[in-house]
Amino acid sequence: MTEIAVTAEGLNKWFGEGEARTHAVKDVNFEAHFGEMLYVVGPSGSGKTTMLSMISGILRPNSGGVRIEGTDIWSISDDALAEFRLHKIGFVFQDYHLFPHLTTAENAAIPLILQHRPWNEALSEAEHDLEVVGLRTRASLPPVKLSGGEQQRVAIARAIVSRPDIMVLDEPTASLDGDTGRTILQFVREHLLTEKRCIIIVTHDSRIYEFADRIMRMEDGRLTGFDKGSLDAQ
Amino acid sequence: MPGIYRIAFKLLVNDRSKYAALLVGITFAVFLMIEMTSLFSGILSRASATVINIGASVWVMDPAVQTVANTIPLPDYVLDEVRSLPGVRYAVPLYSGSALLKLGDGTYQAANIMGLDDTSLFGRPQIVSGKIEDIFAENAFIAVKDSEFYKLENPGIGTEFELNDHRGKIVAIAHVASSGLFGVPTLYTTYNRCLQYIPNTRFTISYLLVEPNTPADIVLIKQRVAAAGYLALTKSEFMQQISTFYEFHTGIGTNMLLMTLISFVIGLSISGQTFYTFIIENLEKFGALKAIGAKGRELVSMILFQATFVSLTGYGLGVGLCALVIWLARLYLPDYAAIITAGNLALAFSMVVLIATVSSYIGVRKVLRIEPFDIFRG
Numbered sequence: 330m331t332e333i334a335v336t337a338e339g340l341n342k343w344f345g346e347g348e349a350r351t352h353a354v355k356d357v358n359f360e361a362h363f364g365e366m367l368y369v370v371g372p373s374g375s376g377k378t379t380m381l382s383m384i385s386g387i388l389r390p391n392s393g394g395v396r397i398e399g400t401d402i403w404s405i406s407d408d409a410l411a412e413f414r415l416h417k418i419g420f421v422f423q424d425y426h427l428f429p430h431l432t433t434a435e436n437a438a439i440p441l442i443l444q445h446r447p448w449n450e451a452l453s454e455a456e457h458d459l460e461v462v463g464l465r466t467r468a469s470l471p472p473v474k475l476s477g478g479e480q481q482r483v484a485i486a487r488a489i490v491s492r493p494d495i496m497v498l499d500e501p502t503a504s505l506d507g508d509t510g511r512t513i514l515q516f517v518r519e520h521l522l523t524e525k526r527c528i529i530i531v532t533h534d535s536r537i538y539e540f541a542d543r544i545m546r547m548e549d550g551r552l553t554g555f556d557k558g559s560l561d562a563q
Numbered sequence: 564m565p566g567i568y569r570i571a572f573k574l575l576v577n578d579r580s581k582y583a584a585l586l587v588g589i590t591f592a593v594f595l596m597i598e599m600t601s602l603f604s605g606i607l608s609r610a611s612a613t614v615i616n617i618g619a620s621v622w623v624m625d626p627a628v629q630t631v632a633n634t635i636p637l638p639d640y641v642l643d644e645v646r647s648l649p650g651v652r653y654a655v656p657l658y659s660g661s662a663l664l665k666l667g668d669g670t671y672q673a674a675n676i677m678g679l680d681d682t683s684l685f686g687r688p689q690i691v692s693g694k695i696e697d698i699f700a701e702n703a704f705i706a707v708k709d710s711e712f713y714k715l716e717n718p719g720i721g722t723e724f725e726l727n728d729h730r731g732k733i734v735a736i737a738h739v740a741s742s743g744l745f746g747v748p749t750l751y752t753t754y755n756r757c758l759q760y761i762p763n764t765r766f767t768i769s770y771l772l773v774e775p776n777t778p779a780d781i782v783l784i785k786q787r788v789a790a791a792g793y794l795a796l797t798k799s800e801f802m803q804q805i806s807t808f809y810e811f812h813t814g815i816g817t818n819m820l821l822m823t824l825i826s827f828v829i830g831l832s833i834s835g836q837t838f839y840t841f842i843i844e845n846l847e848k849f850g851a852l853k854a855i856g857a858k859g860r861e862l863v864s865m866i867l868f869q870a871t872f873v874s875l876t877g878y879g880l881g882v883g884l885c886a887l888v889i890w891l892a893r894l895y896l897p898d899y900a901a902i903i904t905a906g907n908l909a910l911a912f913s914m915v916v917l918i919a920t921v922s923s924y925i926g927v928r929k930v931l932r933i934e935p936f937d938i939f940r941g
Contacts, residue, residue: 387935415856426851430577442566
């Protein structure tokens, strides 16, 4: 766990102007490593999601920089950044954002399709990853036919299908019951965390802290410290 | 098909209610637009029925003539003058007028009477029953079997009627390419019989029908006729003049244009609104695609593909529906005045392209404005 995957340097982000200005993230510095499962925790409004958006290349900071595998992501063009995200970062959104009118396999194959891979090849790889998350038999169903936990796993399959080096999960257990949430995170920990991958998870859910290597605490937009993770954090 | 278009296609057609609403909107708009313009084309074609049926290359008339039905008789010397022009192979008179017939049952029926040149019978219709030479027989008339034929009590050869206290007799039944606009039956006879049977003004020639030696002679003929104070038009020019009259001087064109615009607005409203709702409902998903790594231009191309696909499908269905309706109408009304022309199709197509452009513009604006961060923020 020595190679640095993500470096955040002096990240600042504010919204609005004048009296309405809200300083959401204040001078955040940290590093995340390959082979590490890093949690970002804190109360609502502490700037977790804003910080996650900046380090994953979808929200430009007002100051500071983010380096992923040595690339200063905010110094490259918008198109290059989109391409970078497509190949290097896997996203799991809080509400999954699966297309209800596509099949499960088609949803999982979206990153490969955006990479202009042939349709059948993309679907084949997506079906393989659905097998990894235990949903191979559900490949031809639309997401609305799946349970919340199954939809979460489809979102995970979509995130890993392009073999990203960085995975970003936003509140992955927010819509799940406790047992399902733990099962999902256990699966992520055991099957998706590799020495070549860094997983960053934003969560409120202390029931899943045991799967973290490190826990980064935020409050009022500031990074207030790190815990060692796992049971130590509780 | 590239994968992103395949996704766009599935997002569109698998959302069946919206896809159906989009198709219904565009199909209905296209149907109305083509039906309206086809009816107008049919009316214009009917208005030029005499010009089409007679088939002369050049028509000489009074310059004040606006439509073929609105004749202004020409003096006889014009015929002589035109015949003497260089480049004229031949020129013959045509009588075009109307008369009130007293039918066998005692009822009266208005009819168009076409008087053909006695010598050449130039412009004669295609005979389907009887013989053309019988037109020279006493009191002879040829009845045209079109949608108004029944108004003459479906006459057969030998059927008699009265015309201005003269006896008339049907000696042949004919077919013509185009029926007239005004819903009255048509009879053909000779030019001189028209002069005998129908009360006339001082001058009697309705039109001069001219055949040039070569098409190149038409320019000179037109110049010389104009110098004599009259107007010579080719068949297509005369038809265009008639169309222009109905388009711009009768209100029919304006009303049809208005109906076409209303159809366009209906189509635009339905499809624009539905497409907007479709985009709004999928906005977060498009935002997710953007976060994952889709470029703005890829999302734009997906929306354009969807708008183009649904518009072309709706256009095809609209054209098909219109053709079906016209076909069905003609089963019961054989001379139903509607003609789908290339111009009608092109107009409807351009309107559909406009509908697709406006609809997709709304969607594109929304999708380009969505920030992936909004997806994270929920």
